[in-house]
Amino acid sequence: MTQSYLDRRAVLRGATLMGSGVALAGWLPAWAQPVSAGIAPDMPVxxxxxxxxxxxxxxxxxxGRTSHGIAMNGTIPAPLIRLREGQNVRIAVTNALDEDSSVHWHGLILPAEMDGVPGISFPGIRPNETFVYEFPIVQSGTYWYHSHSGLQEQLGHYGPIIIDPAGEDPVRSDREHVIVLSDYSATHPHVIFRKLKQQGGYFNRRRQTLAGLLAGRDQTLRERLRWGAMRxxxxxxxxxxxxxxxxxxxxHGPADNWTGLFRPGERVRLRVINAAAMTIFNFRIPGLKLTIVQADGQNVRPVAANELQITVAETYDVIVEPVEDRPYTIVAEASDRSGMGCATLAPRAGMSAQIPLPRERPILTMTDMGMSAMDHGALNDDSRAGDGGHAGHGAAVSATATPQGSHAMRDFSNVPNVARTPAVQSIAPMPIDRTGEPGIGLDDVGHDVLTYRHLMALDRNPDVRAPSRSLQIHLTGNMERYMWAFDGVTFNALTAPIPFRQDERVRITLINDTMMAHPIHLHGHFFELVTGHGSYAxxxxxxxxxPGGSVTLDVTTDALGDWAFHCHLLYHMHAGMMHVVAVRAKGTG
Structure with a gap:
């Protein structure tokens, strides 16, 4: 059963989505025409x-609302770059902006000087200048590209990359669509950042209320008092x-009704890319099962789920097999459930399906504070959040409790590598491996949700050596001051890099001491998640x-040079959660 365009927009207004305005469905600029790799017109390639x-x-x-963006070749997203494994490519990038720019080829294995990070791998591209990137294509899969200059990515400076394998593709499909998810605001990104620096929770308009307490929603009074005592x-x-x-x-905004076409009975491959600046999406298509066949461009053993959480900068390839002659809604719901992106998968253009109602917003728990194994009742009204004030995402309780049950919020006794700086508001007392969890708010949705532990590599890992050493890296933050860091150190030009030797095998444990999820990206390398799958990790x-969790990964540092290592939440990276990994040849200083 289809639904009219006006009905669709009414539902979206009820979901409190921004900028729905007056849909100009009959007149769209060239860049906003329906994008599809199927029967519908293709996106620029x-x-x-x-x-x-x-x-x-x-x-x-x-x-229907016009504002400012940054485009590549006149389109947002930028054109699809389609390459083949084994070829060489020269990409001449001309900067017509009035500020420096750059292009980073996210997930591609290439020489360090071609990676596209100003100040680390090259100087950047000055206004009215052209830089030529040249590198061999040594892999296949779904990737993307974006600016690594300032906050340009938020304004539309991103696009998809598909690399076809040199031989036969193990993923069989009859048709494919590229699905680029993103977030956009008419507010300039520097204004957004300034508001976050002034008040970390500035954009949170869904706080708990007295009415919610009286209605029995969210937390109990006792829980609220505990959280309030910790601010x-x-x-x-x-x-x-x-x-x-x-x-x-x-x-496209939700009112545009971007549509990807299919014929009933086809195997449709969706190449899903999260190119958002700050939004982690929960992705689902009500009425269709998702079969995940690729993660971050790497083939995995097919695993079925009804929903998956795709963090910023990840890609997932999924297969869907619609057999009914009807439309389906593609739902990309923000993880905090403050809105959603919507599109349609349909047998014919002009169709739309029912949009699901927004789900209840998630509420953080003691586990998100890194306190999953502690006696939560030990918290009393004397508990305080670090430096005082609103603790927000940056707060967790320390591992050391006094006999009276009070907690020192910043106890460094067990984490000597963490600098004692304002960028460390707290230390998670008992972080746990949460790779078997589906993501915040998805524990009780009533259907199968993908977790990292479900993923297994299709082929044996290329390096199965045991790590020769290990290190811990703490993800730290201070929400009140909107400071984010690794091990309490915010990035600047004088920050010492993390040193590695070429072809070293290292086990890294990331520990999240904050109450916000962090998508951590390492340039120039792939790593294996330590989730119990051995040589098929x-x-x-x-x-x-x-939040309050840890992830362990093994990496072979086989790429010489300096590489960016950072949180891919744009404003977190901009506020300091970034570092440099320096890989040096054996025997050098």
């Missing part, structure tokens, strides 16, 4: 040995929410570390 890209300012119209907000799940963002699918370039 660049391929071959020589590619040219021009970065420039661009007006963007989303759900923490359990609804503070995302820094930037639907109060500021419209959530996009292939550059899933290989990834980005991993989501849940």
């Amino acid at each position: 660049l391929s071959g040995e020589e590619i040219a890209i021009r970065i420039a300012h661009q007006p963007v119209t989303i759900d 923490m907000d359990p609804t503070d799940v995302a820094d930037v929410t639907g109060a500021a963002y419209t959530y996009l699918v292939n550059g 899933p290989r990834k370039h980005t991993v989501n570390v849940l």
Whole structure:
């Protein structure tokens, strides 16, 4: 059963999505035409040995509202770059902006000087200049590219990459669609960042209320008193929410009804890319099972789920097999449930399906404070959150409790590598491996949700040596001051890099001492998640570390040079959660 366009928009307004405005369904600019790799018109595609890209300012119209963006070759998202494993490519990038820019090829294995990070791998691209990236294509899969300059990524400076395998593709499909998820705000990103620095919870418009308490929603009075004594907000799940963002699918707002076509009975491959600046999405298609066949461009053993959480900078390839002659709604719901991006999978253009109602917003728990194994009742009204004030995402309780039950919020006794700086508001007392969990708010949705532990590599890992050494890295933050860091150290030009030797095998444990999930990305390398699958561990370039949780990964540092290592939440990286990994040849200083 189809639904009219006006009905669809009414549902979206009820879901409190921003910027729905007056839908100009009959008139859209060229960049906003339906994007599909199937029967519908294709998105612009660049391929071959020589590619040219021009970065420039661009007006963007989303759900009838026009504002400013940054486009590549006049489109947002940027054109699809389609390559083949084994080829060489030269990509000439011209910067027509009035500020420096860059392009980083996210997830691609290439020489360090081609990685595209200003100040680390190259100087950047100055206004009215052209830089030529040249590198061999040594892999296949679904990837993407984006700016690593300032906050340009938030304005539309991103696009998809598909690399076809040199031989036969183990993933069989009859048709494919590229699904680029993102977030957009008419508010300039520097204004957003300034508001976050002024008040970390500025965009959280869904705090708990007295009415909610009286209605028995969310927390009990006792729980609220405990959290209030620690000056923490359990609804503070995302820094930037639907109060500021419209959530996009292939550059389209929900009212655009972007449509990917299929014929009933086909195997349809969806190449899903989270190119958002700050939004972790819960992805599902009500009425269809998702079969996950690839993660971060690497083939995995097929695993079925009804929903998956895709963090910022991850990619997942999924197979769906619609057999009914009817439309299905593609749902990309923000993890804090403050809004959703919507599109349609349909047998014919012009169709739309029912949009699910928004689900209850998630509430953080003691586990998200890194206190899963502690006696929560030991907390009393004397508990305090670090430096005082609103603790928000940055708070957790220390591992050392006095006999009276009070807690020192910053106890460094068990974490000597963490610097005692304002960027450490707290230390998680008992972080646990949460890779078997589906993500915040998805524990009780009533259907199968993908977790990292479900993923197994399709082929044996290329390096199965045991690690020769190990290290811990703490993800730290201070929400009140909006400071984010690794081991309490915010990044600057004088920050010492993390040193590795070429071809070293290292086990890294990431410990999240904050109450926000962090998608951590390592440039130039893939790593294996230590989730119990041995030589078939899933290989990834980005991993989501849940609040109060830890993730262990093994990496072979086989790429010489300096590489960025950072949280892929744009404003977290901008505020200091970034480092440099330096891989040096054996025998050098």
